[in-house]
Amino acid sequence: MVQVRASQPVNDDGSLNLDAWLDHMLALDPALERDGLRAACEYARDVEQQAIAQKNIWAEGNSSFRTGLEIAEILADLKLDQDSLVAAVIYRAVREDKVSLAAVQERFGPVVGKLIKGVLRMAAISNSVNPRDSLVLGSQAQVENLRKMLVAMVDDVRVALIKLAERTCAIREVKDADEEKRHRVAREVFDIYAPLAHRLGIGHIKWELEDLSFRYLEPEQYKQIAKLLHERRLDRQQYISDVMQQLRDELNAAGIKADISGRAKHIYSIWRKMQKKGLEFSQIYDVRAVRVLVPEVRDCYTTLGIVHSLWRHIPREFDDYIANPKENGYRSLHTAVLGPEGKVLEVQIRTHGMHEEAELGVCAHWKYKGTDVKGNSNHYEEKMAWLRQVLEWHEELGDIGGLAEQLKVDIEPDRVYVFTPDGHAIDLPKGATPLDFAYRVHTQIGHNCRGAKINGRIVPLTYSLHTGDQVAIITGKNGAPSRDWLNSNLGYVTTSRARAKIVHWFKQQDREQNVAAGKQMLERELARLAMPPVDFNKLAEKCNLKSAEDLYAALGAGDLRLAPTVNQAQQLVEPDRSSEQLELIPRKPSSRPGRHDDVQILGVGNLLTQMAGCCQPLPGDPIIGYITVGRGVTIHRQDCPTALQLVEREAHRMIQVSWGSTPVQTYPVDILVRAYDRSGLLRDVSQVLLNEKINVLAVNTRSNKEDNTAAMRLTIEIPGLEALGRLLARISQLPNVIETRRERGSKDV
Incomplete structure (x- = not known):
C-alpha cells in the first residue's frame, strides 16, 4: 500500500530543525558523518534562499532544499554512503540551476560531483516521456536518453539509487498537481523506475512506486480496492x-x-x-x-x-x-x-x-574502492551484468521497443528454468523457445541452430520450454538465421535478445539480398491475405521510408516487422470501393448478446462507441477515442490523420481507449488450404485451429486423384487481421502444405 512519509522536524517559526533532522538521520545509519551532512544541508539551504532573494523561485513549486532532505532520508534507509547523501541533498538545487555543478564539485569533491552529473544525465528521460503513451511508443531521443541512463547505472549503481529516490519524491509530490502532470510522472515511474527498483531488488520502493503510479493511472480501480x-x-x-x-x-x-x-x-x-x-x-x-x-x-x-x-x-x-x-x-x-x-x-x-x-x-551488496562493503556480493554482480546485457542488446537492436520490452519482461514472475546438456541451469521468460535458449547460450549457436532435442527427443523450434527441460541444440557447420525466425506469427523467438541477434545478422548481409527477400515476404503475405493491389511507394512513405526498395530492404533486414507493415498497407485500400475494402464485416451482434466490451475506456463506465469511417480500426490496431457531441465516443487509429488534427485542435476531448482484454466480436473469413494429400491432414489442420482458439463455421474438402492433392475450404471466425495472418502462417508450416490463402470474392469482403 502507499506509504505515508513522516514530516520533517520544524521549529516554532516553521523552519527546519536541522539538529533534530540530523539526529534522525544518524539513528537510521550511525556510520554517517554529522558535520559533513550538516555542511551539505546548510549549503543547499543557502543557495535556495539566495535564489528566492533574486526572485528565482523553484520551477515546480516545491523547495529543492526540503526535497533534497527527503531524498537523503530514503537513501539513508537504504544504507547508502555519505557521498550519496550529500549528492542527494544538493542535487535538486543543481537541477533547478540554483547552483552550478562546478561549484558543488569544488566545494564537496569529485565523487559528489560525478554522482550528481550521473543523475542529471538520467533526468533527461523525464523530459521525453509522452504523457499519453507508454514508453514503447517512444522516439529516437528516448533511445539515446535510455542509453545514457543505463551507462550511468553501470558506471556507479549509486546514481540509479539516487534517481530512484528522487522519482519516489516526485511522485509523492504530484498529489495536488494537475491531471496531465500526475499522469506524465506516473507513466514514467511505472514504465521505467518501478521495474528497475524490482530488478535491483529494492522491494519497498518498488511497491510504493507501483501503488502511487496505479493510483494516478487507474484512479477508479485504485479507489475501489x-x-x-x-x-x-x-x-x-x-x-x-x-x-x-x-x-x-x-x-x-x-x-x-x-x-x-x-x-x-x-x-x-x-x-x-x-x-x-x-x-x-x-x-x-x-x-x-x-x-x-x-x-x-x-x-x-x-x-x-x-x-x-x-x-x-x-x-x-x-x-x-x-x-x-x-x-x-x-x-x-x-x-x-x-x-x-x-x-x-x-x-x-x-x-x-x-x-x-x-x-x-x-544496496545490501554494492562494492566501492575494490573492497566488499558486505560479504557475498554475487547478487550485486549479477544485477550489474544484467544492466550491461540490456545495454549491449540495445546497441544492436537500435529501437526503444526491444529495450522497454526487456525492462518489463524481466520483472514478470513467470520464468522457466531449463538445463544445458552439461547440467547448467538457465532461466528464460515463460513461453521461450529452443531458439531463445540457443541465443542465450551463445550468438553463434543461435545462428547455426538447425534443430533441438528436449530430454533426448527432437522437437520443433517453436516448442515452448518448460521448467526442468534439458535442451540440446543441433547445429550446422555453416548455418545462418532464417528470415522466418523474425516472423512473430510463426513463434520461433520470443525474447528481445534473440530477435536483436537475428536482426543484427541480417543487417550485415548484402542489400540486394535483403531487397529481394523483403519483396518476396511482403508480396507473399499480401497475396495470402487476398489484399487488393497496393502502391508500394506510397506504402514506403507511410512507413517513413523513401522508396519501395528501401521498404523491401528494411523488411529483409528485419528493421520493419511484417505484421505492422501489412496493417499500414491496409490503410491504403480505397475507402470508396466497398467491394475491395479489406476490413472484415462482423457477425451480427445477436450472436453474442449483452457483450459491449470490444473497447475499454480508461476510468469511465460503459459509453456508446463507434468506429471511425476514416481509418476503420480493427482489433489489434493502436487506437484513441474522441468524445463527440451526442454520439458517444468515436474510435480512431492513433496514426489517423483526422485523429492527429483533433489532438491538435481539441486535445481536451481525446481520451485513452484500448481493445478489450479478450475480443468479443469476430469476423467470418473463407480460407483455402492446398496440400499434397495424406492421412491425418485434416486432423493436423484442425489441431492448429484448436491451438489458435479459432471457431470453424464450415469445412469443405476435395481430393484430386490425378495430382494427389487436396483442397480444403474453411469458413472460420477470427478477431482481426493479425490473427488471420498468424493462422495462415502456422498452417503453412504443416507437412505437405502447398499454399494457404484467404479466398477472394468470399462473403466477408
Whole structure:
C-alpha cells in the first residue's frame, strides 16, 4: 500500500530543525558523518534562499532544499554512503540551476560531483516521456536518453539509487498537481523506475512506486480496492493479531526466536493478481498475511513445518524461493493455509539477512574502492551484468521497443528454468523457445541452430520450454538465421535478445539480398491475405521510408516487422470501393448478446462507441477515442490523420481507449488450404485451429486423384487481421502444405 512519509522536524517559526533532522538521520545509519551532512544541508539551504532573494523561485513549486532532505532520508534507509547523501541533498538545487555543478564539485569533491552529473544525465528521460503513451511508443531521443541512463547505472549503481529516490519524491509530490502532470510522472515511474527498483531488488520502493503510479493511472480501480481493504481493516487487524500470538507461542515452544509481523498487501499487487487470474477480491489469498523472520535457514523450514501442522496447507500455493531464488535475488518461503475460522492466510518465512536483501536489494551488496562493503556480493554482480546485457542488446537492436520490452519482461514472475546438456541451469521468460535458449547460450549457436532435442527427443523450434527441460541444440557447420525466425506469427523467438541477434545478422548481409527477400515476404503475405493491389511507394512513405526498395530492404533486414507493415498497407485500400475494402464485416451482434466490451475506456463506465469511417480500426490496431457531441465516443487509429488534427485542435476531448482484454466480436473469413494429400491432414489442420482458439463455421474438402492433392475450404471466425495472418502462417508450416490463402470474392469482403 502507499506509504505515508513522516514530516520533517520544524521549529516554532516553521523552519527546519536541522539538529533534530540530523539526529534522525544518524539513528537510521550511525556510520554517517554529522558535520559533513550538516555542511551539505546548510549549503543547499543557502543557495535556495539566495535564489528566492533574486526572485528565482523553484520551477515546480516545491523547495529543492526540503526535497533534497527527503531524498537523503530514503537513501539513508537504504544504507547508502555519505557521498550519496550529500549528492542527494544538493542535487535538486543543481537541477533547478540554483547552483552550478562546478561549484558543488569544488566545494564537496569529485565523487559528489560525478554522482550528481550521473543523475542529471538520467533526468533527461523525464523530459521525453509522452504523457499519453507508454514508453514503447517512444522516439529516437528516448533511445539515446535510455542509453545514457543505463551507462550511468553501470558506471556507479549509486546514481540509479539516487534517481530512484528522487522519482519516489516526485511522485509523492504530484498529489495536488494537475491531471496531465500526475499522469506524465506516473507513466514514467511505472514504465521505467518501478521495474528497475524490482530488478535491483529494492522491494519497498518498488511497491510504493507501483501503488502511487496505479493510483494516478487507474484512479477508479485504485479507489475501489482501497475501499474494500479499508472496510475490512479492523476485522483483519484483530484476526492477524490472534494468528501472530498463536504462531509466536508455538515457535517459542520449539525454541525458535522469531520476529512476527502482519504484512500489508499492496493495492497494485492485488489488482494485478485479480486481473491475471480472473479472481474476485474475496479470492485473493494474501490479503491476510504474516511475515516471520528467523535467525537461520534451517529455522525457515522448521517454521514452515510448524505452520503446516497448525493449519491445513492449500494445494499449489507454496513457493520455495530459498532453493530457487527469483531472478532479482529474492529469497523466502511463501505458503497459503486455511487459518483460524477457515479463512485463507499467507505466511512468508525468511531469515533476517534475506529480509534485508528483499528490502534493500542491491544496496545490501554494492562494492566501492575494490573492497566488499558486505560479504557475498554475487547478487550485486549479477544485477550489474544484467544492466550491461540490456545495454549491449540495445546497441544492436537500435529501437526503444526491444529495450522497454526487456525492462518489463524481466520483472514478470513467470520464468522457466531449463538445463544445458552439461547440467547448467538457465532461466528464460515463460513461453521461450529452443531458439531463445540457443541465443542465450551463445550468438553463434543461435545462428547455426538447425534443430533441438528436449530430454533426448527432437522437437520443433517453436516448442515452448518448460521448467526442468534439458535442451540440446543441433547445429550446422555453416548455418545462418532464417528470415522466418523474425516472423512473430510463426513463434520461433520470443525474447528481445534473440530477435536483436537475428536482426543484427541480417543487417550485415548484402542489400540486394535483403531487397529481394523483403519483396518476396511482403508480396507473399499480401497475396495470402487476398489484399487488393497496393502502391508500394506510397506504402514506403507511410512507413517513413523513401522508396519501395528501401521498404523491401528494411523488411529483409528485419528493421520493419511484417505484421505492422501489412496493417499500414491496409490503410491504403480505397475507402470508396466497398467491394475491395479489406476490413472484415462482423457477425451480427445477436450472436453474442449483452457483450459491449470490444473497447475499454480508461476510468469511465460503459459509453456508446463507434468506429471511425476514416481509418476503420480493427482489433489489434493502436487506437484513441474522441468524445463527440451526442454520439458517444468515436474510435480512431492513433496514426489517423483526422485523429492527429483533433489532438491538435481539441486535445481536451481525446481520451485513452484500448481493445478489450479478450475480443468479443469476430469476423467470418473463407480460407483455402492446398496440400499434397495424406492421412491425418485434416486432423493436423484442425489441431492448429484448436491451438489458435479459432471457431470453424464450415469445412469443405476435395481430393484430386490425378495430382494427389487436396483442397480444403474453411469458413472460420477470427478477431482481426493479425490473427488471420498468424493462422495462415502456422498452417503453412504443416507437412505437405502447398499454399494457404484467404479466398477472394468470399462473403466477408
